[in-house]
Amino acid sequence: MAVTGLVFIGYVLLHMYGNLWAFSGQEAFDDYAHHLRELLTPMLPYGGLLWILRVVLLASLVGHAAAAFALWSRAAKARDRRYAVKKVVTATLSSRTMRWGGVALLAFVIFHILHLTTHTINPGGDPESPYLRLVGSFQVWWVAVIYLLAMLALGMHIRHGAFSMLQTLGLTDNRRRYRVAHAVGLVLAIVVAGGFALVPLGVLLGIVTT
Amino acid sequence: MNLTLKIWRQPNGSATGEMVTYPITDVSEDMSFLEMLDVLNERLTAEGEEPVAFDSDCREGICGMCGLMINGVAHGPEVTTTCQLHMRSFSDGDVVTIEPWRASGFPVLRDLAVDRSAFDRIIDAGGYVSVNTGAAPDAHATPVPKENAERAFDAATCISCGACVAACPNGSASLFLGAKITHLAELPQGQAERHTRVLNMVHQHDLEGFGGCTNIGECTAVCPKEIPQDVIATLNKDMRHALWNRV
Numbered sequence A: 001m002a003v004t005g006l007v008f009i010g011y012v013l014l015h016m017y018g019n020l021w022a023f024s025g026q027e028a029f030d031d032y033a034h035h036l037r038e039l040l041t042p043m044l045p046y047g048g049l050l051w052i053l054r055v056v057l058l059a060s061l062v063g064h065a066a067a068a069f070a071l072w073s074r075a076a077k078a079r080d081r082r083y084a085v086k087k088v089v090t091a092t093l094s095s096r097t098m099r100w101g102g103v104a105l106l107a108f109v110i111f112h113i114l115h116l117t118t119h120t121i122n123p124g125g126d127p128e129s130p131y132l133r134l135v136g137s138f139q140v141w142w143v144a145v146i147y148l149l150a151m152l153a154l155g156m157h158i159r160h161g162a163f164s165m166l167q168t169l170g171l172t173d174n175r176r177r178y179r180v181a182h183a184v185g186l187v188l189a190i191v192v193a194g195g196f197a198l199v200p201l202g203v204l205l206g207i208v209t210t
Numbered sequence B: 001m002n003l004t005l006k007i008w009r010q011p012n013g014s015a016t017g018e019m020v021t022y023p024i025t026d027v028s029e030d031m032s033f034l035e036m037l038d039v040l041n042e043r044l045t046a047e048g049e050e051p052v053a054f055d056s057d058c059r060e061g062i063c064g065m066c067g068l069m070i071n072g073v074a075h076g077p078e079v080t081t082t083c084q085l086h087m088r089s090f091s092d093g094d095v096v097t098i099e100p101w102r103a104s105g106f107p108v109l110r111d112l113a114v115d116r117s118a119f120d121r122i123i124d125a126g127g128y129v130s131v132n133t134g135a136a137p138d139a140h141a142t143p144v145p146k147e148n149a150e151r152a153f154d155a156a157t158c159i160s161c162g163a164c165v166a167a168c169p170n171g172s173a174s175l176f177l178g179a180k181i182t183h184l185a186e187l188p189q190g191q192a193e194r195h196t197r198v199l200n201m202v203h204q205h206d207l208e209g210f211g212g213c214t215n216i217g218e219c220t221a222v223c224p225k226e227i228p229q230d231v232i233a234t235l236n237k238d239m240r241h242a243l244w245n246r247v
Ligand code: HEM
Pocket: A012, A015, A019, A033, A036, A054, A057, A109, A112, A113, A116, A117, A130, A134, A147, A148, A151, A154, A196, A197, A199, A200
């Protein structure tokens, strides 16, 4: 769970950084998308690195979900009869929504791949340029809303997930490091979710245009 | 004060239980929570009804026998044991729900009394030091740095009450495990068996049917000894070292 989660955190940081090229205009963004496919060529074939990434991400996703469902079913078995009254004393909303939040993120990732990778869903038309595709989509209000809501879910998932990863790896074995791990979770959540949200917000506000 | 109690009644482990409502009057705010239940039980006995079964022993907050889910919080509204909770924490007219610890690893024996021998088996699996440490040696025969000594001592205050399991949304006993692992891991005497200890205790924990930790933190919030979350990090770290050592 922790190791695959770390893969995702690294990936979303890179992905978020890449998206910000949208603020530099069509040429810069499309060049970036093109360069992604040329990285490490000719050592790898065109798009090779991207395919390696996809395999690693898919394997991580399978591992992450399998571990999550194993924990979920263990928890259900560990308390076979529920309390009539059970209060939450301190748990954060993020920590209590990891499971359903994770399911929501999975649904978003599927939507997202159908939208921007396979071009199966084309709400903003189907132009060749990745930039025009991105901007055209976010000009459709409900597409932007879906992405913004997904980023809220992602931020909450990372807020607890990043902290929990550090704890599971056993790196927080004194009170100071434990507090630092909580801060790391909060900062990563704001940077990643906030950074991703800038692009749809930029389109909605007319800062990023075709 | 007058209260309405809603108490889990279950005649034995295999019976299906139910919540039963008992009004109780003239409760003094100086009574402990268990004394309030004693008063109820005297009345029930006089009326020819079965008294409510619950566990307690020292009634001083040190043995860990008592433990009730009170209004959805393990050991009730104060950070202490159920026996050290007083009725001044409640007010006139309150409805108080009282349930046993709910965990598959702690089967209900009767009413509010559960079988916590799963914890004994986890300790049997490695929560000790095998060598004979002999009679009390000179205090500084084996020097222990202050921070380690203090952390070991804080972890050693765990009284095995099981509130952490009761509060955990995953039904995990990781806080209890972490406390026992940290207690011995911080001391020189605990080093020789450090790796086998963590492997065997975690294995037994899982066999008992307790869930896996997802670092939610409800356990520490209700722990009467305020065992901190970082003991679970020590548990995870020892687990990581022990697993790596086996490769
Ligand atoms: C506002 C947020 C996001 C935007 C604007 C966005 C945008 C994009 C774009 C434009 C692509 C296609 C890149 C290309 O064709 O070269 C892409 C691919 C991808 N995104 Fe996102 N993304 C967002 C959030 C996320 C999140 C939160 C995740 C996962 C947790 C994610 C996972 C992926 C994956 C896995 C791919 C690659 C699919 C593939 O090529 O196989 N994205 N994203």
